[in-house]
Amino acid sequence: MRDLACDVAVIGAGTAGIAAHRAALSAGAKAVLIEQGPGGTTCARVGCMPSKLLITAAEAAEDARAAHRLGIHVGAVHVDGPAVLSRLRRLRDRFVGSVFEGLEQLPDESRLTGRAVFEGPDCLRIDDHTRLRFKAAVLATGSSPSVPEPLRDLGERVLTTDTVFDIEDLPASLAVLGAGPVGLELAQAMARLGVRTSVFDPGDSLGGLSDPDLKAAAREIFSQTFDLHLGAKVAHAAPDGDGARLGWSGEGGAGDGRFARVLAAAGRPPNVRGLGLERTGVSLDEKGSPSYDSRSLLCEGAPILIAGDANADRPVLHEASRQGRIAGRNAARLAAGEGLERPERWVALAMVFSQPQIAVIGGGFSPESGRIVGRADFCDQGRAQVMDRAQGGIRLYAEPDGRLTGAELIGPEVEHLGHLLAYAVQDGLDVRRFRDRPFYHPTLEEGLDTALSDLVDRLG
Amino acid sequence: MRDLACDVAVIGAGTAGIAAHRAALSAGAKAVLIEQGPGGTTCARVGCMPSKLLITAAEAAEDARAAHRLGIHVGAVHVDGPAVLSRLRRLRDRFVGSVFEGLEQLPDESRLTGRAVFEGPDCLRIDDHTRLRFKAAVLATGSSPSVPEPLRDLGERVLTTDTVFDIEDLPASLAVLGAGPVGLELAQAMARLGVRTSVFDPGDSLGGLSDPDLKAAAREIFSQTFDLHLGAKVAHAAPDGDGARLGWSGEGGAGDGRFARVLAAAGRPPNVRGLGLERTGVSLDEKGSPSYDSRSLLCEGAPILIAGDANADRPVLHEASRQGRIAGRNAARLAAGEGLERPERWVALAMVFSQPQIAVIGGGFSPESGRIVGRADFCDQGRAQVMDRAQGGIRLYAEPDGRLTGAELIGPEVEHLGHLLAYAVQDGLDVRRFRDRPFYHPTLEEGLDTALSDLVDRLG
Numbered sequence: 001m002r003d004l005a006c007d008v009a010v011i012g013a014g015t016a017g018i019a020a021h022r023a024a025l026s027a028g029a030k031a032v033l034i035e036q037g038p039g040g041t042t043c044a045r046v047g048c049m050p051s052k053l054l055i056t057a058a059e060a061a062e063d064a065r066a067a068h069r070l071g072i073h074v075g076a077v078h079v080d081g082p083a084v085l086s087r088l089r090r091l092r093d094r095f096v097g098s099v100f101e102g103l104e105q106l107p108d109e110s111r112l113t114g115r116a117v118f119e120g121p122d123c124l125r126i127d128d129h130t131r132l133r134f135k136a137a138v139l140a141t142g143s144s145p146s147v148p149e150p151l152r153d154l155g156e157r158v159l160t161t162d163t164v165f166d167i168e169d170l171p172a173s174l175a176v177l178g179a180g181p182v183g184l185e186l187a188q189a190m191a192r193l194g195v196r197t198s199v200f201d202p203g204d205s206l207g208g209l210s211d212p213d214l215k216a217a218a219r220e221i222f223s224q225t226f227d228l229h230l231g232a233k234v235a236h237a238a239p240d241g242d243g244a245r246l247g248w249s250g251e252g253g254a255g256d257g258r259f260a261r262v263l264a265a266a267g268r269p270p271n272v273r274g275l276g277l278e279r280t281g282v283s284l285d286e287k288g289s290p291s292y293d294s295r296s297l298l299c300e301g302a303p304i305l306i307a308g309d310a311n312a313d314r315p316v317l318h319e320a321s322r323q324g325r326i327a328g329r330n331a332a333r334l335a336a337g338e339g340l341e342r343p344e345r346w347v348a349l350a351m352v353f354s355q356p357q358i359a360v361i362g363g364g365f366s367p368e369s370g371r372i373v374g375r376a377d378f379c380d381q382g383r384a385q386v387m388d389r390a391q392g393g394i395r396l397y398a399e400p401d402g403r404l405t406g407a408e409l410i411g412p413e414v415e416h417l418g419h420l421l422a423y424a425v426q427d428g429l430d431v432r433r434f435r436d437r438p439f440y441h442p443t444l445e446e447g448l449d450t451a452l453s454d455l456v457d458r459l460g
Numbered sequence: 461m462r463d464l465a466c467d468v469a470v471i472g473a474g475t476a477g478i479a480a481h482r483a484a485l486s487a488g489a490k491a492v493l494i495e496q497g498p499g500g501t502t503c504a505r506v507g508c509m510p511s512k513l514l515i516t517a518a519e520a521a522e523d524a525r526a527a528h529r530l531g532i533h534v535g536a537v538h539v540d541g542p543a544v545l546s547r548l549r550r551l552r553d554r555f556v557g558s559v560f561e562g563l564e565q566l567p568d569e570s571r572l573t574g575r576a577v578f579e580g581p582d583c584l585r586i587d588d589h590t591r592l593r594f595k596a597a598v599l600a601t602g603s604s605p606s607v608p609e610p611l612r613d614l615g616e617r618v619l620t621t622d623t624v625f626d627i628e629d630l631p632a633s634l635a636v637l638g639a640g641p642v643g644l645e646l647a648q649a650m651a652r653l654g655v656r657t658s659v660f661d662p663g664d665s666l667g668g669l670s671d672p673d674l675k676a677a678a679r680e681i682f683s684q685t686f687d688l689h690l691g692a693k694v695a696h697a698a699p700d701g702d703g704a705r706l707g708w709s710g711e712g713g714a715g716d717g718r719f720a721r722v723l724a725a726a727g728r729p730p731n732v733r734g735l736g737l738e739r740t741g742v743s744l745d746e747k748g749s750p751s752y753d754s755r756s757l758l759c760e761g762a763p764i765l766i767a768g769d770a771n772a773d774r775p776v777l778h779e780a781s782r783q784g785r786i787a788g789r790n791a792a793r794l795a796a797g798e799g800l801e802r803p804e805r806w807v808a809l810a811m812v813f814s815q816p817q818i819a820v821i822g823g824g825f826s827p828e829s830g831r832i833v834g835r836a837d838f839c840d841q842g843r844a845q846v847m848d849r850a851q852g853g854i855r856l857y858a859e860p861d862g863r864l865t866g867a868e869l870i871g872p873e874v875e876h877l878g879h880l881l882a883y884a885v886q887d888g889l890d891v892r893r894f895r896d897r898p899f900y901h902p903t904l905e906e907g908l909d910t911a912l913s914d915l916v917d918r919l920g
Contacts, residue, residue: 048902052846060527064534067524070517071543074524075535083531091845317901346898385551386512416876419905420883423897437883438806441777442508445879 002130004112006032007335008328009124009134011116011275013103014041015317016308017140019324020331024138025110027332032134033106034116034126040096042142042268042309043317049095050165051185053088055353058192062355069388079194081170088165118276121302135335136303138327139290141275143268143309148177150237150246151264157244159263161186170195171260175246176226177234179206181352183265184222188354191226198227198257200234200248201266207352211365211395211408213375218410221356221391229253237262270312280304295342297327303334314348322346347426351415356392359418362406362425371397371405374431374455376447378411383442387412394451396421402430402459417448431455462590464572466492467795469584469594470788471576471735473563474501475777476768477600479784480791484598485570487792492594493566494576494586500556502602502728502769503777509555510625511645513548515813518652522815529848539654541630548625578736581762595795596763598787599750601735603728603769608637610697610706611724617704619723621646630655631720635706636686637694639666641812643725644682648814651686658687658717660694660708661726667812671825671855671868673835678870681816681851689713697722730772740764755802757787763794774808782806807886811875816852819878822866822885831857831865834891834915836907838871843902847872854911856881862890862919877908891915 007029010021017033018041024031043049057079064077103111114127124132145160159167161182172195176187179201191197199222206218206228222228231252238245240258247256272288280302283291290299290306294313297305305327308320330340352358356378374396384390392411398404407421424434431452439449467489470481477493478501484491503509517539524537563571574587584592605620619627621642632655636647639661651657659682666678666688682688691712698705700718707716732748740762743751750759750766754773757765767787768780790800812818816838834856844850852871858864867881884894891912899909 043901049842049846052843052902056846056848057530057532060523060530060532063520064524064527064532067520069547070520071540071545071547072517072520072524073538073540078533080531080533085531087529087531095842318898322898349898349900351900382509382555383512386509386516388516413873413876415900415903416873416879416905419876419898419900419903420879423880423883426897437886438778438782438809438879440809440811440875440879441503442512443875443879445876 001128003133004032004130005133006030007135008032008138008331009034009116009132010138010140010328011124012036012140012142012308012310014140014142014308015043015320016142016310016324016327017138018099018102019321020138020140020307020328021110023325023328024332027329029332029335031328031332032110032112032132034112034114034124035103036113036115036141040099044092044095044099046161046165048317050088050092051182051189052353053091054084054165054189055185057084057087058189059355061194062192066388079170081193082168084193085165085167085169092165116275118280121280136305136331138324138331139275139299139304139306139310140308140324140327141271141310143270143312143315145264145268146266147264148234148266150234151177151262154237154239154244154262157239157242157261159261161265161268164263172196173243173259173261174198175200175234175257175259175262177201177262177264178266179203179230180265180267181207181350181358183263184352184354186263186265187226188222198229198259200229200232202231202233202250204230206230207354207358208350208360209358209364209408209410210360214393214395214408214410217392218358221410222354268309268315270310272310293342295345296330296340297323298330298340305331316350318349319346347422349418349422351418353415356389356411357414359407359409359414359421361408361418361421362397364406364408365395365397369397370400372400372455372458373397374451374458376451376454378447381444381447381450383444383446384412386442394447396431396451396455398431398455398459400459402432403428404431404434411447412444414444417444420445420448431459461588463593464492464590465593466490467595468492468598468788468791469494469576469592470598470600471584472496472600472602472768472770474600474602474768475503475780476602476770476784476787477598478559478562479781480598480600480767480788481570483785483788484792487789489792489795491788491792492570492572492592494572494574494584495563496573496575496601500559504552504555504559506621506625508777510548510552511642511649512813513551514544514625514649515645517544517547518649519815521654522652526848539630541653542628544653545625545627545629552625576735578740581740596765596791598784598791599732599735599759599764599766599770600768600784600787601731601770603730603772603775605724605728606726607724608694608726610694611637611722614697614699614704614722617699617702617721619721621725621728624723632656633703633718633720634658635660635694635717635719635722637661637722637724638726639663639688639690640725640727641667641810641818643723644812644814646723646725647686648682658689658719660689660692662691662693662710664690666690667814667818668810668820669818669824669868669870670820674853674855674868674870677852678818681870682814728769728775730770732770753802755805756790756800757783758790758800765791776810778809779806807882809878809882811878813875816849816871817874819867819869819874819881821868821878821881822857824866824868825855825857829857830860832860832915832918833857834911834918836911836914838907841904841907841910843904843906844872846902854907856891856911856915858891858915858919860919862892863888864891864894871907872904874904877904880905880908891919
C-alpha cells in the first residue's frame with residue numbers, strides 16, 4: 001500500500017468525472033482521476049449513442065415501409081438483426097474509443113485505477129494498493145440500471161441498458177418495464193425492427209410528459225406501434241423455457257404473457273452505496289445519497305462535491321458535463337482555500353428521441369402555477385404534413401407578464417424546437433418579443449410561431 | 461367603367477398582398493385587395509410547398525436505397541412518378557385552397573379582380589371595369605420565372621417552377637439551368653427520383669453559398685448526385701424530337717447533350733413592367749424597379765409602398781409576409797396623414813432544403829470584413845455519424861469584440877441551426893454567452909457548440 005496526496009481526487013472517469021478532472025487541472029490543482037470501470041462513459045457505452053444508433057436503423061425500416069405513401073415502392077422490408085447490432089457496436093466502440101484516447105493522453109501520475117472507498121473526510125483507499133489523501137474530492141460515480149424485484153430470478157432473460165446493446169440478434173418478443181425516455185425509445189425502436197413489444201408502467205405518462213393533452217396524444221400515438229400497458233405493474237415473473245412469463249395488474253388491467261426477453265428500463269439509481277460515505281461526515285438521506293447544494297454542488301458536512309448521474313438530479317449528458325466543470329473548479333477552490341462559485345442553473349431540458357420526439361423544457365406543466373398556456377397542433381402544420389409526420393402538439397407556458405417559463409412538445413424533430421425554447425426560457429424572453437423573429441417557411445419552427453401567437457392572444 | 465375610392469389599394473393577392481390588406485384593414489383603413497391571378501401564393505402554388513413535397517418523396521427513395529448501410533434490406537426501389545406527382549398536387553391544392561378560403565372570407569367590397577394599371581399617382585384602372593382612386597397603394601405583384609434567351613424556341617420542352625409541378629410523369633432526363641436554391645433543390649430531388657439530371661450555372665457557387673470552404677464542399681457533395689457544370693453557360697438550344705439539344709461553354713468546359721426537358725431555374729424577376737409605374741412619379745431604375753426605403757418600404761416619389769418578391773430584396777415567405785404587414789400599416793398611416801414606421805430589418809435568413817441542407821444567415825461570408833471565423837465539421841460530428849449523414853460544415857462570423865454577425869452552414873437538417881443562429885445574430889449575442897447554454901446530447905446542435913468553441917478560442 002503506497003501513500004499519495006493530491007489537491008483534488010475525482011472518483012469516476014465518466015462524463016462528469018473527466019470534466020471535473022480537466023477543470024481542476026486547468027485551475028492549477030494537483031488533481032487525480034480514479035477510474036473504476038466499466039470503461040467509457042454511460043452515454044457512449046450504454047446510453048445516448050447506442051440507443052440513437054438503434055433508433056436510426058428502426059426509423060430506416062419504418063420509413064421504407066411507409067415510402068409507398070409518397071409514391072416510392074420497395075419490396076418487402078427485411079431487418080437483418082445481427083447487421084443492425086453490428087453497425088451499432090462498431091460505431092459505439094468508436095465513440096467509447098475516443099473517450100479512452102482522451103484518458104490515455106493524461107499524465108500517468110494523474111490517473112489511478114481501482115475501486116475507491118472513503119476512509120475519512122480527507123482520505124480514500126483505492127483497492128488495496130493506494131491510500132490517497134485529498135483536500136477536496138469530486139464524487140462522479142454515475143448510476144447503474146436497477147432490476148425490479150420480480151425479475152431477479154430470470155437470469156439472462158433480463159436485459160438492462162448495460163446488456164441490451166450486446167445481444168447478437170434481436171429477440172422475437174420483448175417486455176419493456178418502464179415508459180420513461182429510455183423505455184420509450186428502446187420499445188419503439190425494437191417494435192419497428194420487428195420485435196413484438198409490450199410496455200408496462202405503473203404511471204399514466206410516456207417519455208416524461210406531464211401535460212394532460214400531450215400525455216393523451218402520446219398514448220394514442222405510441223399504442224399504434226407497441227402493446228401499451230399504462231397503470232400496470234409487473235408483479236410476477238418466472239422463467240419459461242428460454243423466455244419468461246410475466247403477470248401484471250393495476251388500474252390499467254391485469255394479464256399475463258410470455259416474452260423472449262424482458263428489458264428493465266425503470267430507472268438508473270445513483271452509485272452511492274459501498275463508497276464509505278458514512279465515514280466522511282456528509283449528511284446522507286435514507287437512500288444513502290448526500291445532501292448537496294444544487295448550484296455549487298458541495299455536499300453538506302465534508303469537502304466533497306457531487307456531479308453528474310451520481311446526484312440523480314438531471315441525468316443527461318450536457319448537465320453531467322457542466323456539473324463536472326463546476327465541481328472540478330470548486331474542488332480546486334476548496335483545496336486552495338477560496339470561496340465557491342454558485343453559477344445559475346441552466347434551464348432543465350429533457351428529450352426523448354422517439355418518433356414523434358418529446359421535449360420538456362423548464363420542468364414541464366404544473367396546473368397550480370397560474371401560468372398562461374399557448375397551444376399549437378402538428379396535425380395541421382404545413383411542414384409536418386409535407387413530411388407525412390403530422391402528429392403531436394406544442395404547449396408553451398408563460399407568466400401573466402409574458403415571460404416564457406417552460407414548454408412541452410411531442411412532434412416531428414422537436415429536439416430542435418427544444419433548443420430554441422430552452423434558450424428563450426433561459427433568457428427570460430417575453431413571448432411578444434419571441435414572435436418578432438423570422439420563422440422560415442416551410443419549417444416546423446412555424447408551429448412554434450403558431451403557439452406563440454396563441455399565447456400572445458391569451459395574454460391579451 | 462365604375463369609379464371607386466379607397467384609402468389603401470393593394471395590388472396582388474399573394475403572401476405580401478394578403479398581409480398588407482389585412483394590416484391596412486386592422487389599422488382602420490378602407491382597403492381594397494386587387495387580385496390579378498394566377499390564384500394562390502407563389503409559395504403554395506409553385507414555390508416552397510410543391511418543391512418540399514417533391515423533396516420528401518426523393519428523400520424517401522434515397523433513404524430506401526441507403527437503408528442497407530444500417531442493416532435494413534429492401535427490394536429494388538421503384539419510383540412511381542405519376543404517384544409522386546399526384547400526392548404533390550393533392551397536398552399543393554390543399555395549401556392553395558386554404559389561401560382561397562382566406563380570401564373568400566373577405567367582404568366583397570374589399571376585393572376586386574383584374575389587371576391593375578396606374579393611371580397616375582393616386583389612381584388605378586382595373587381591366588376596363590373599374591377606376592379606383594386611392595390615398596396610398598401597396599405594390600405586391602410578386603415575381604415570375606424568367607426563361608433565358610437560348611431556350612425561347614423550345615416550347616413545352618422548357619419547364620419553369622410555374623409548370624414543372626404540373627407534369628404528369630417524371631422526364632427521363634433533365635437539364636437544370638441555375639444552381640441557386642431553387643435549381644439545387646429540384647435538381648437533387650429529380651436525380652434521386654431517377655431522372656438523369658445535369659445542372660448548369662455560369663457561377664462557381666451552389667445554393668447561394670459564399671464561403672470558399674463550404675462552396676468547395678458543396679461542389680464535391682452534390683456532384684455525386686447529378687452531373688454538375690459550374691462555370692458553364694448554356695449558349696445554344698434547339699428542339700430535338702420530343703426533347704432538346706443544348707450546347708454549353710465557359711471556364712467549366714464546353715459540351716453538348718440531349719435532354720428530355722429543360723428547367724429554367726435562373727431567377728424570378730419582379731413583376732414591375734406594364735403597371736404604368738412611369739405615370740406615378742416613382743423613381744425607376746433601368747429595369748423598371750422603383751427606388752424605395754428598405755425599412756418603411758415607401759417608394760420614392762409617390763404614396764406607393766412595395767412589398768414581397770416585387771421588390772426583389774429577400775424573396776422568401778417570412779420576409780414577404782412581414783413586409784406586407786409593414787407596407788399595409790404604413791399605407792394606412794399615409795392615408796391618414798400620419799408618419800411612417802421604419803422597423804428594424806430582420807436578420808437575413810436563406811435556406812436550401814437539399815440534402816445536406818444549406819443555410820446562410822446575415823448575408824454570409826465577406827473576406828474584407830475583418831471578422832473572426834469559427835469552424836466545425838459535420839464529418840466527425842457524433843449525431844451526424846449516427847444518422848449516417850456526416851457531411852458538411854459550419855462557419856460562424858463574429859466581430860473582434862465577440863458579437864455574432866452571421867453564419868453559413870451546409871449539413872444535415874441545418875434549417876434548425878439556421879433559426880438558432882438567426883436569433884442569436886438578431887439579438888447581437890456575444891459568442892461567449894452563446895456557449896453558456898445547454899446543447900443536448902447527441903444532437904446536431906452540438907456541432908454548433910464546437911464551432912462556437914473554436915470561435916471563442918480565436919477571439920483569445
